[in-house]
Amino acid sequence: MASTIALDCMGGDHGVSVTVAAAARFLLRNQQAQLILVGQEAAIASQLGPQGLRGHPRVRVVHAEQVVGMDEAPASALRGKRQSSMRSAINLVHSGEAGACVSAGNTGALMAMARFVLKTLPGVERPAIASWVPTLRGRSCVLDLGANVDCQPLHLLQFGIMGSALFSAVDGNPRPSVGLLNIGEEEIKGNEVVKQAGELLKASALNYFGNVEGDDIYKGTTDVVVCDGFVGNIFLKSSEGLARMLASYLREEFQRNLFTRLSALAALPVIKAFRHRVDPRRYNGASLLGLRGVVVKSHGSADSHALEMAMSRAWNEASGGLLQQIADRLQGTVTATPGAS
Amino acid sequence: MASTIALDCMGGDHGVSVTVAAAARFLLRNQQAQLILVGQEAAIASQLGPQGLRGHPRVRVVHAEQVVGMDEAPASALRGKRQSSMRSAINLVHSGEAGACVSAGNTGALMAMARFVLKTLPGVERPAIASWVPTLRGRSCVLDLGANVDCQPLHLLQFGIMGSALFSAVDGNPRPSVGLLNIGEEEIKGNEVVKQAGELLKASALNYFGNVEGDDIYKGTTDVVVCDGFVGNIFLKSSEGLARMLASYLREEFQRNLFTRLSALAALPVIKAFRHRVDPRRYNGASLLGLRGVVVKSHGSADSHALEMAMSRAWNEASGGLLQQIADRLQGTVTATPGAS
Numbered sequence: 300m301a302s303t304i305a306l307d308c309m310g311g312d313h314g315v316s317v318t319v320a321a322a323a324r325f326l327l328r329n330q331q332a333q334l335i336l337v338g339q340e341a342a343i344a345s346q347l348g349p350q351g352l353r354g355h356p357r358v359r360v361v362h363a364e365q366v367v368g369m370d371e372a373p374a375s376a377l378r379g380k381r382q383s384s385m386r387s388a389i390n391l392v393h394s395g396e397a398g399a400c401v402s403a404g405n406t407g408a409l410m411a412m413a414r415f416v417l418k419t420l421p422g423v424e425r426p427a428i429a430s431w432v433p434t435l436r437g438r439s440c441v442l443d444l445g446a447n448v449d450c451q452p453l454h455l456l457q458f459g460i461m462g463s464a465l466f467s468a469v470d471g472n473p474r475p476s477v478g479l480l481n482i483g484e485e486e487i488k489g490n491e492v493v494k495q496a497g498e499l500l501k502a503s504a505l506n507y508f509g510n511v512e513g514d515d516i517y518k519g520t521t522d523v524v525v526c527d528g529f530v531g532n533i534f535l536k537s538s539e540g541l542a543r544m545l546a547s548y549l550r551e552e553f554q555r556n557l558f559t560r561l562s563a564l565a566a567l568p569v570i571k572a573f574r575h576r577v578d579p580r581r582y583n584g585a586s587l588l589g590l591r592g593v594v595v596k597s598h599g600s601a602d603s604h605a606l607e608m609a610m611s612r613a614w615n616e617a618s619g620g621l622l623q624q625i626a627d628r629l630q631g632t633v634t635a636t637p638g639a640s
Numbered sequence: 641m642a643s644t645i646a647l648d649c650m651g652g653d654h655g656v657s658v659t660v661a662a663a664a665r666f667l668l669r670n671q672q673a674q675l676i677l678v679g680q681e682a683a684i685a686s687q688l689g690p691q692g693l694r695g696h697p698r699v700r701v702v703h704a705e706q707v708v709g710m711d712e713a714p715a716s717a718l719r720g721k722r723q724s725s726m727r728s729a730i731n732l733v734h735s736g737e738a739g740a741c742v743s744a745g746n747t748g749a750l751m752a753m754a755r756f757v758l759k760t761l762p763g764v765e766r767p768a769i770a771s772w773v774p775t776l777r778g779r780s781c782v783l784d785l786g787a788n789v790d791c792q793p794l795h796l797l798q799f800g801i802m803g804s805a806l807f808s809a810v811d812g813n814p815r816p817s818v819g820l821l822n823i824g825e826e827e828i829k830g831n832e833v834v835k836q837a838g839e840l841l842k843a844s845a846l847n848y849f850g851n852v853e854g855d856d857i858y859k860g861t862t863d864v865v866v867c868d869g870f871v872g873n874i875f876l877k878s879s880e881g882l883a884r885m886l887a888s889y890l891r892e893e894f895q896r897n898l899f900t901r902l903s904a905l906a907a908l909p910v911i912k913a914f915r916h917r918v919d920p921r922r923y924n925g926a927s928l929l930g931l932r933g934v935v936v937k938s939h940g941s942a943d944s945h946a947l948e949m950a951m952s953r954a955w956n957e958a959s960g961g962l963l964q965q966i967a968d969r970l971q972g973t974v975t976a977t978p979g980a981s
Contacts, residue, residue: 433885434885435885435888445823448823448830448831449831449832480874482786482789482869482870482873482874489789489870490789490790490870491790493870512873512874512877513873513874513875513876513877513878513879513880513881514877514878514880514881514884515881516878516881517878517881517882517884517885518881518885526874528823529823529830529831529834529871530870530871530874532823532853532854533821533823533853533854533867533871533874533875534854534874534875534878535854536823536853536854536855537854537855537857537858537875537878537879538854538878538879538882539854539855540854540855540856540857540858540859541858541879541882541883542882542886543855543858544774544775544776544858544859545883545886545918547776548914548917548918549914552910552913552914552917553907553910555910555913558909559909559910561906562903562906562907562908562909562910563907563910565902565903565906565907566894566903566904566906566907566910567903568899568900568903569893569894569896569900569903569904569907572893572896573889573890573893576889576893577886577889
């Protein structure tokens with residue numbers, strides 16, 4: 300059912316104490332939602348009481364014996380972990396019992412299993428991973444973030460289609476703008492793959508803006524930003540690194556001496572408001588796009604607040620009709636660019 | 641002469657008022673340095689008085705009639721602007737009258753002219769653009785930042801060699817660590833070019849660390865970070881965009897109401913110290929590496945402080961024996977990896 304989310308309770312760095320706490324937060328905030336908690340029954344049961352979920356009418360537990368390790372090779376998890384919480388959560392999406400699943404586990408294993416169990420949507424050559432980033436104008440969706448390191452122009456076109464569908468499903472805007480990440484605004488810029496992708500995007504039915512540069516992402520120049528998984532991964536991780544470095548510098552400056560500590564006290568409400576605004580937990584939840592089912596990956600280190608955000612993301616995607624949005628666009632765009640490859 | 645810097649006074653968004661002011665600052669701080677100011681004589685002369693440089697014993701003006709436009713195509717500048725200040729500054733390096741040149745003009749034109757006039761060092765296949773970024777541990781040098789969008793493994797190896805030489809010339813460390821920017825630490829990660837580049841770097845005489853990820857750049861995991869120009873450009877520009885967005889958020893939070901404005905007042909010394917630490921002007925100056933001469937590109941929008949930093953960078957490179965450092969390493973590394981390609 301679309302109103303049901305399957306949660307892999309064993310994934311992530313913190314295990315059931317965090318996942319069940321996130322489940323409780325999510326149920327409180329989403330009164331229409333139902334949850335299936337997937338994992339080792341005894342471990343989950345031990346947390347239900349403390350989180351006030353014992354006998355909860357909208358919660359069901361599905362036992363899964365195995366756990367996929369955070370560093371396990373995707374191929375080995377795919378072969379050897381058929382009884383895992385991750386696999387079982389995906390199975391629930393496949394059987395239609397859940398409208399979406401969420402896991403904070405190993406990304407590679409999640410993508411491999413989801414691809415194997417759910418298969419790709421008709422016409423999708425490569426699933427992609429999309430995430431949201433805050434911008435000066437709101438938020439944008441960037442993809443691919445690491446699922447595909449070597450891309451052909453057609454793949455980038457399809458990322459544009461899927462990103463546009465994701466933006467529509469979650470945000471409501473029926474024609475989000477799509478930008479192609481490049482090293483200059485001019486059409487002649489970039490490598491061959493990007494140049495050809497630009498041609499395909501221009502000929503598509505998407506609301507294609509043209510090339511965007513690295514600084515356009517945080518300016519919010521377009522709603523969707525398309526790039527290959529190598530570039531996207533470097534972008535995302537270097538941004539995380541920069542944000543962490545700046546936060547660390549700011550902390551150091553405020554702790555320098557008694558005077559700066561006092562001024563930190565005075566500025567505390569401002570610092571808190573600022574921190575809230577750029578809190579990476581608010582942007583937790585990467586979407587695995589192009590599959591016949593909604594799958595959201597939470598950061599492994601997510602706390603219960605961050606994991607709740609990823610669950611809300613899955614909920615919004617399922618209720619926003621993400622899969623239909625992608626299918627509609629794939630049809631529309633394929634018609635608009637016959638023979639594109 | 642190595643102690644002489646040729647400054648393209650016409651490049652950049654602000655023209656001679658900024659370039660001559662930067663020259664004055666630079667001469668004050670570097671008592672051994674001599675400057676050749678290149679550009680339209682009348683325009684430069686009009687600024688010499690106000691900047692206290694008229695008749696200065698370490699300043700000489702070389703007239704150049706033409707100016708390369710900021711948006712001019714490199715090929716057209718190469719053909720049509722032989723009398724430009726940019727070209728003349730490079731000529732002074734070629735003739736040996738200057739040990740380095742600095743321009744805040746059009747990057748593409750600067751690279752094209754420098755490559756044409758100076759030629760590449762023996763064994764260098766592709767010149768690269770390197771820049772410094774602040775890190776949690778100090779600063780690191782990242783290259784390529786946009787000169788080469790399609791790279792072969794050998795190019796990435798050579799970027800490692802040139803980056804290592806740059807770090808040694810400026811920082812003094814004879815064996816800086818070199819990391820290869822990738823989407824995972826494991827050797828099996830990344831695209832084919834990066835994997836093969838990893839093999840070449842491992843077999844080289846460099847102090848090769850292995851793969852580094854996006855967040856390692858700002859952690860300062862290695863002294864030098866190697867990537868292709870497409871990835872490097874996206875990294876650099878998205879970092880600029882993120883820093884600008886965070887600064888804008890912080891400003892907004894401090895201006896929200898009377899109370900937050902007062903707390904901004906209290907926190908002013910801290911904010912100033914923080915701003916100084918991450919001031920992009922301190923990191924102005926990208927090095928064009930692999931040429932038979934030292935060429936530094938300043939940001940087009942640089943003010944006199946930022947341009948002075950770029951001039952100091954050129955000065956440090958010339959006096960640190962950058963070209964010899966690159967040549968030595970190229971020989972050493974080529975010996976260590978016979979047949980590498």
